[in-house]
Amino acid sequence: MRFDVLTLFPGIFDGYLEQSLLKKAIDAGLVDVRLWNFRDWATDRHKSVDDTPYGGGPGMLIRCEPVYDCVEAVQNDAQQPGQLVMLTPQGRQLDQDLVKELATFDRLLLLCGRYEGFDERITQGLKPLEISAGDFICNGGEVPAMLLIDTVIRLIPGVLGDETSSRYDSFSESRLLEYPQYTRPRSFRGMEVPDILLSGNHPEIARWRHEQSLIRTRQRREDLLK
Incomplete structure (x- = not known):
């Protein structure tokens, strides 16, 4: 299964990808995690991807152009496009039923927001599956993305040493x-x-x-x- 993580801070994942079951799954070719930086699709010399919200208010919003360009380029990086997922507190709450649904995909693209979130037209136009890690606010979507990856890979055949382990986890069968x-x-x-x-x-x-x-x-x- 392939995960494409689209983020402003790919370095956050460096240690995470080198540990425990996930590293073993990657080394065994069962899981593929690729990191992409929205800034690589920014067009100005400062590589800026955010701007102030129309109508005023605190913080900054991630702009449409670099996100659209990044998503379209990453989708074209493989023969088959993946399911686009946006990590957001406004999404469907992640639970074991949703994890099972996600595990049926061959590829997931995970949109990790920062600051005050994404321009609404990113949701309107790209129509991602919106998923929330819970009723709380994180600094960004990276930690929820790790959580999602951790839960989904447990259902990939061969990742767990004992294939019956996940059957007895809380919230499972x-x-x-x-x-x-x-x-x-x-x-x-x-x-x-x-x-x-x-x-x-x-x-x-x-x-x-x-x-x-x-x-x-x-x-x-x-x-x-x-």
């Missing part, structure tokens, strides 16, 4: 929060591993885990049970 898990030592500062997990009775362990998922979901996210 069961729609419940994940059950509590334990590892060595058996006893730590007065806290014990539940005896059922040491029993070797796998049907009973599965039953206990399901019950614990229900209890945890009811206590912490009762809305999921509805």
Whole structure:
């Protein structure tokens, strides 16, 4: 799967791309992440991409011309165009159902805003899928883009060492929060591993885990049970 990240700050991704599962997936050829800078399509000698908003107000807006030119050039960088995504607090909230939808695409172009956001005509003309990481404001779209990449690659076959891992994550197939898990030592500062997990009775362990998922979901996210 290919991700094209369109941003004013591609350097933010340098360390992120060199770590953990994502690096392994890239090295294995399962994931391809390419970084593009809007400023490369700016036409003035200062490489400016923003301007003050009409009607007044604080901050600066990212202008249409460099974004349109960048998107069109990046789309033409491959035989098949990708799904354009804009990271914005006004978009559809990212959840596991949306992650599953995104994982069906072969290619995603991620628009990362800055300052006070994008000129509205970027949304009107390019018609991106607008996605929000949550009901909060970040300094830009780069961190939400990393979050999106992290969630989507888990559903790409071969990325996880155990292909069943993602099935038991919170919000996955069961729609419940994940059950509590334990590892060595058996006893730590007065806290014990539940005896059922040491029993070797796998049907009973599965039953206990399901019950614990229900209890945890009811206590912490009762809305999921509805």
